[in-house]
Amino acid sequence: MGSLSYDPRDPRVHADPYPGYEALREHDPVHFVPGARVWFLTRHSDCLAVLCDPRLSARHGQRLRRRDTALPTSMLNTDPPDHTRLRRAAAPAFRPRALREHGRWLVPLVGAWMGRVREAARAGREVDLAAEFARPLALRVVAGLLGLPEEDLPDFDGWAGAVAGNLDPFAAPAGGGEAAMAAMCDRFADHLFSRLTAPRPDAFTVLAGACSDGTLAPAEAMATAGLLVVGGVEPLGDMIVNAVAAMLADPGRWRDLAGSGAAPARTATEELLRIDPPIQFTARTATEDLVVGGRSIRRGDGVVPLLGAANRDPARFTRPGRLDLRRRVNPHLSFGAGPHACLGAPLVRMVGRLLVTAVRECTAEPRPGGGPAFHRPGTVPRGYASLPLRWS
Structure with a gap:
């Protein structure tokens, strides 16, 4: 099977990785690249096993990162016990009680932005879903999670865009990325320590509490807040745009989402998360010899579960390439799995x-706009730089 290959840096792969995943899964599902000593996994069962196996290290997996700037120490690139401590410190910001508090501002926020879409539909105006809707909405969601005030949003917008490239393990350092991260963390430090005396229902208060009780060092709290930005703004915006693009590819699905007898919101959401996730892969390194999918993996080898491939494994999903908004059994890996599942x-x-x-209140159906739709360059996250829409 030497003719088969997978290179996440190839622009053609980034634009549409799924045909390559299918070929690998059929002919070489545990695919080895000898020169890099890296294994690529395309079966759901193998990806899930690796994500849950403590013998596969996320910290050492960062050795596969091919860029000069290292990520600060965070949940993303640590193993237990450090990972357990860091995750436990941030977890209260995402528990049910916190989500109920977030709902107080999330519901009106989403409603306001969907109102803008309905206005554009009524006016017959073309909208770039990525630039005009999804990313600005994602920016405000993460700002709300952290508890940033309105006056910080212009600066936060610039910082978030500059630091977003840190998630891509192959990208060249973006101009000003390190300076933006430093400036952002300086501002975050002000908010973090203000929460010690004036707590609020936000993530800064959670992190401040973890600093106060000694669970986190201040630098770790800053790294955690930075991770929420890097891993939140662009991927959340991409999730929205990728989902709409998948429905545009099959217009009949829009009726399943918004028509009479529409699929339940929870079921539809899980399917939209599955079909084209922004985070297509993650990296681990074997800390001892082991066997995955019948192949012998040596200590020190890199192992890359291809999450987008796992999400379309026909052994786990019926008609996996079809967007089925009524799919009831949906164990997708868009958020990973195991200890490092997305917090x-x-x-x-x-x-x-x-x-x-909210979409169900919009009677107009979106269509591709007149301008070109195209993906951003890079490997992680996978998303659109532009997706023009108009309405019927």
Whole structure:
């Protein structure tokens, strides 16, 4: 099977990785690249096993990162016990009680932005869903989670855009990215320590409490807040746009979402999360010899579960390439699995369900606009730089 290959840096792969995933899964589902000593996994069962196996290290998995700037120490690139401590410190910001508090501002926020879409539909105006709707909404969701005041939003917008590239393990350092992260963390420090005397229902208060009780060092709290920005703004915006693009590819699905007898919001949201996730892969390194999918993996080898491939494994999903908004059994891996499963998944799901519910109040159906739709360059997250829409 030497003719088969997978390179996440290839622009063609980034634009549409799914045909390549299918070929690998059929002919070489545990695919080895000898020069890099990296294994790529495309079966759901293998990806799930690796994500849950403590012998596969996320910290050492960062060795696969091919760029000069290292990520600050955070939940993303640590193993237990440090990972457990860092995750436990931030977890209260995403528990049910906190989500109920977030709902107080999320519901009107999503409603206001959907109102803008309805106004554009009534006016017959073309809208770039990525630039004019999804990313600005995602920016405000993360700002609300942190508890940033309105006057910080212009600066936060610039910082979030500059630091977003840190998630891409192959990207060249973006101009000003490190300076933006430093400036952002300076402002975050002001908010963090103000919460010690004036707590609020936001993530800064949670992190301030963890600093106060000694669970987190201040630098770790800043790194955690930075991770919420890097792993939140662009991926959340991409989740929204990728979902709409998937429905545009099959216009009949819009009626399943918004028509009479529409699919339940929770069911539809999970399927929209599955079909084209922004985070297509994650990296681990084997800390001892082991066997995955019948192949012998040596200590020190890199192992990359391809989450987008797992989400379309026909052994786990019926008609996996079809967007089925009524799919009831949906164990997708868009948020990963195991100890490193995305901590913010409950908030993303909440936003998704609010958007699905709000869409049902919009009677017009979106169509591709006159301008070109195209993806951003890079590998992580996978999303659109532009997706023009008009309405019927």
